[in-house]
Amino acid sequence: MVNDVLNSDIPPxxxxxxxxxxxxxxxxxxxxxxxxxxxxxxxxxxxxxxIIIKGQVEEYDESIAGDRNAQRVAQYSEGDLFGxxxxxxxxxxxxxxxxxxCICHMVPAKTFLDLVHDNPEFRHFFHKGLATMEKQRSRxxxxxxxxxxxxxxxxxxxLRKPVIVAPETTIAEAVSRMRIxxxxxxxxxxxxxxxxxxxxxxxxxxxxxxxxxxxxDCPVAEVATRDLITCQANDFLFNALIVMTRxxxxxxxxxxxxxxxxxxxxxxxxxxLTGQTxxxxxxxxxxxxxxxxKQASKxxxxxxxxxxxxxxxxxxxxxxxxxxxxxLVAKLFETTMPKHVLDNTALTVLGSEGRWEQIVxxxxxxxLIIADGFDxxxxxxxxxxxxxxxxxxxxxxxxCPGNIMVSNPxxxxxxxxxxxxxxxxxxxxxxxxxxxxxxxxxxxxxxxNKTLFEELSLWAHENLRxxxxxxxxFAQPVMNFGVPLTLFGNVKTDAQxxxxxxxxxxxxxxxxxxxxxxYRCRQTNTYRRIEELVQKGAIHEHLGRNLESALSLFMxxxxxxxxxxxxxxxxxxxxxxxxxRILVKPLNRLxxxxxxxxxxxxxxxxxxxxxxxxxxx
Amino acid sequence: MLTRTLIRxxxxxxxxxxxxxxxxxxxxxxxxxxxxxxxxGLDTKNDHIVSIGAVKIDGNQVKTGESFEAMIDHxxxxxxESIRIHRIRKMDLDDAVSIETAVMAMIEFIGNRPILGYNLxxxxxxxxxxxxxxxxxxxxxxxxxxxxxxxxxxxxxRPDAVPHLGFEEILDDLDVPIFGRHTALGDATTVxxxxxxxxxxx
Numbered sequence: 051m052v053n054d055v056l057n058s059d060i061p062p063x064x065x066x067x068x069x070x071x072x073x074x075x076x077x078x079x080x081x082x083x084x085x086x087x088x089x090x091x092x093x094x095x096x097x098x099x100x101i102i103i104k105g106q107v108e109e110y111d112e113s114i115a116g117d118r119n120a121q122r123v124a125q126y127s128e129g130d131l132f133g134x135x136x137x138x139x140x141x142x143x144x145x146x147x148x149x150x151x152c153i154c155h156m157v158p159a160k161t162f163l164d165l166v167h168d169n170p171e172f173r174h175f176f177h178k179g180l181a182t183m184e185k186q187r188s189r190x191x192x193x194x195x196x197x198x199x200x201x202x203x204x205x206x207x208x209l210r211k212p213v214i215v216a217p218e219t220t221i222a223e224a225v226s227r228m229r230i231x232x233x234x235x236x237x238x239x240x241x242x243x244x245x246x247x248x249x250x251x252x253x254x255x256x257x258x259x260x261x262x263x264x265x266x267d268c269p270v271a272e273v274a275t276r277d278l279i280t281c282q283a284n285d286f287l288f289n290a291l292i293v294m295t296r297x298x299x300x301x302x303x304x305x306x307x308x309x310x311x312x313x314x315x316x317x318x319x320x321x322x323l324t325g326q327t328x329x330x331x332x333x334x335x336x337x338x339x340x341x342x343x344k345q346a347s348k349x350x351x352x353x354x355x356x357x358x359x360x361x362x363x364x365x366x367x368x369x370x371x372x373x374x375x376x377x378l379v380a381k382l383f384e385t386t387m388p389k390h391v392l393d394n395t396a397l398t399v400l401g402s403e404g405r406w407e408q409i410v411x412x413x414x415x416x417x418l419i420i421a422d423g424f425d426x427x428x429x430x431x432x433x434x435x436x437x438x439x440x441x442x443x444x445x446x447x448x449x450c451p452g453n454i455m456v457s458n459p460x461x462x463x464x465x466x467x468x469x470x471x472x473x474x475x476x477x478x479x480x481x482x483x484x485x486x487x488x489x490x491x492x493x494x495x496x497x498x499n500k501t502l503f504e505e506l507s508l509w510a511h512e513n514l515r516x517x518x519x520x521x522x523x524f525a526q527p528v529m530n531f532g533v534p535l536t537l538f539g540n541v542k543t544d545a546q547x548x549x550x551x552x553x554x555x556x557x558x559x560x561x562x563x564x565x566x567x568x569y570r571c572r573q574t575n576t577y578r579r580i581e582e583l584v585q586k587g588a589i590h591e592h593l594g595r596n597l598e599s600a601l602s603l604f605m606x607x608x609x610x611x612x613x614x615x616x617x618x619x620x621x622x623x624x625x626x627x628x629x630x631r632i633l634v635k636p637l638n639r640l641x642x643x644x645x646x647x648x649x650x651x652x653x654x655x656x657x658x659x660x661x662x663x664x665x666x667x
Numbered sequence: 668m669l670t671r672t673l674i675r676x677x678x679x680x681x682x683x684x685x686x687x688x689x690x691x692x693x694x695x696x697x698x699x700x701x702x703x704x705x706x707x708g709l710d711t712k713n714d715h716i717v718s719i720g721a722v723k724i725d726g727n728q729v730k731t732g733e734s735f736e737a738m739i740d741h742x743x744x745x746x747x748e749s750i751r752i753h754r755i756r757k758m759d760l761d762d763a764v765s766i767e768t769a770v771m772a773m774i775e776f777i778g779n780r781p782i783l784g785y786n787l788x789x790x791x792x793x794x795x796x797x798x799x800x801x802x803x804x805x806x807x808x809x810x811x812x813x814x815x816x817x818x819x820x821x822x823x824x825r826p827d828a829v830p831h832l833g834f835e836e837i838l839d840d841l842d843v844p845i846f847g848r849h850t851a852l853g854d855a856t857t858v859x860x861x862x863x864x865x866x867x868x869x
Contacts, residue, residue, distance in 0.1 A: 080729040082863045104844050
């Protein structure tokens with residue numbers, strides 16, 4: 051009977067042995083509280099830990115200045131557990147109060163402490179950081195459809211043995227060797243150059259013979275590619291896939307402690323994944339018209355679903371999708387722009403696209419960097435860029451509501467034009483300017499002439515730090531929205547759901563962005579920014595890990611709601627503008643615990659940040 | 668009421684030197700025991716007790732960890748209808764005990780604490796059939812009837828109200844969740860929770 055509610059299948063009670071569960075059951079009681087009654091008074095020694103059978107409980111930190119709303123730090127609902135921290139510390143810091151009539155299970159403090167003492171796993175659960183809770187979660191959610199692809203390492207996967215030939219090997223010999231071994235690429239041992247090995251592919255040899263006017267007895271060293279793209283054998287297979295997608299190459303050389311240990315072929319990796327990814331990549335590369343790209347883009351949402359169902363980690367998904375979306379945009383640009391434009395401009399994606407954090411396409415943010423002195427006919431320019439924006443919309447990147455698109459002349463400037471504008475942004479404190487600045491800081495090159503982007507990026511990195519007053523202003527919006535710690539608040543917010551973007555993603559991303567600006571990080575991806583900030587000692591490692599976990603959770607929850615919205619609308623062409631509200635009630639207890647914990651991370655991050663950057667709260 | 672008191676006094680006197688003497692001592696603690704029995708039917712003479720459940724209450728706590736539950740081996744009487752209502756199949760009774768063993772264990776669990784129940788008199792009539800031959804007396808404990816408490820509570824607030832005293836109606840009105848309906852311990856727990864709420868709302 052008791053187990054109806056105290057479900058011993060869910061953490062942490064599933065960590066108990068049968069004997070321990072029996073001890074627990076024998077000490078349980080069911081307790082009733084009136085609305086407004088203190089369950090655990092602040093400063094009190096709690097009787098035990100509680101699991102709510104019915105009703106809602108609120109946690110108040112009375113040391114916070116302000117009214118009840120300011121003091122309320124958490125809310126608990128049916129199935130939630132509270133009071134464990136107070137029992138472990140022997141004293142409650144916060145007050146736990148019945149918001150409405152409540153019926154709870156109570157595990158007496160002594161029983162709980164005995165279990166914590168005797169069972170290390172059980173103990174670990176309660177000495178939790180967010181990262182630990184995440185592990186519990188992944189333990190709970192059984193991956194559907196076999197292996198968790200995102201955890202496969204290159205060394206354990208589809209590594210092909212490297213075939214290495216001497217530099218004087220002729221093209222003819224190399225071709226026959228490749229035919230015998232059924233391989234499409236061969237490594238050339240050329241000790242003479244900076245990189246020890248060169249790579250020759252079947253296409254290279256064909257090109258050399260057919261177009262390069264080489265003869266079959268020419269040494270392969272002459273046609274080998276020298277700047278090899280490599281991955282570490284220890285790295286995740288997923289990363290190899292991302293590298294290939296980004297650089298649009300079909301194989302990477304795998305090294306282990308500096309030694310070449312194999313070659314990883316794109317087709318091999320893709321056979322690991324759903325067939326769709328393969329089609330996607332190929333479809334994008336083969337596309338010749340806007341319509342071809344439209345077809346490729348349509349398949350993306352199906353791919354997202356497949357990856358999500360496979361339980362692929364959100365962070366990897368974001369990177370892969372960013373790579374595919376990036377290639378999609380790049381390919382469109384390369385397909386529609388004449389050569390003189392491609393040589394003299396750099397297309398840059400901004401905002402979430404630039405950070406590689408857009409999974410479902412929500413809007414397009416892009417800008418163009420034009421070479422100084424490029425004599426571009428005004429009519430042609432307007433016509434090409436307007437068309438580009440329209441084409442992007444047609445392949446599924448919704449129009450940017452803020453008009454941050456290349457078709458807007460404000461976002462299509464020369465290198466010196468950009469420098470001037472960006473410099474002026476650091477002196478303007480208006481909110482609009484601040485947001486432009488923020489979006490631009492996330493800029494990432496996708497197509498055209500990369501040197502233009504590099505030049506501007508390097509300049510910005512060295513010149514755009516601004517002073518502390520600027521930074522404080524810049525980071526101010528982090529404080530704009532309160533952290534929605536009361537997950538089950540009034541019915542009104544419940545019906546609309548919790549805006550995970552305002553409440554969680556934005557403060558985290560923008561706060562990290564401000565820090566990245568202060569500490570001159572050149573990364574644009576939030577995870578990488580956090581890593582760099584940790585390396586530079588700007589933020590504590592513990593906070594860094596917690597922020598990463600929190601961001602992953604928010605992204606995962608947002609993806610869930612976005613996919614649900616797409617399912618409901620039945621459209622898959624990206625024309626649907628999705629919202630960011632998630633419903634808390636249907637989440638399982640562990641997800642709610644995680645969400646509550648993650649939102650606390652945000653709250654603490656905001657408090658810390660306001661001191662660090664002298665932001666007025 | 669008067670006869671019951673007299674009988675109790677007489678029983679107490681008879682047992683002044685017996686092992687059961689402590690049952691007649693006035694209870695001085697703060698606990699109450701919620702008791703429920705499941706029967707094969709409504710006939711107090713010919714039907715049988717199937718299971719007994721009891722749980723201690725102290726203040727605002729139902730001590731589910733300190734509970735009593737006994738399945739009675741009554742395989743010979745198990746009718747199809749009762750199997751349907753109580754969901755107790757013959758095979759579920761492999762751990763069951765004789766009614767005599769169960770009643771003695773129950774008495775030890777309850778001691779001289781007051782007994783709470785819904786429609787308690789009905790349960791006691793069944794129990795009397797065994798306590799009288801076994802002990803020589805009816806349970807002498809103070810009895811608390813949930814429906815009486817509920818009626819008083821409703822009438823004290825709205826003197827002209829005619830309260831519905833059905834089990835489900837009381838629980839519904841008090842907004843108490845049902846813990847395992849149709850198991851003796853489940854019903855005892857539910858009644859205990861309703862009792863705590865009634866005591867609190869005064």
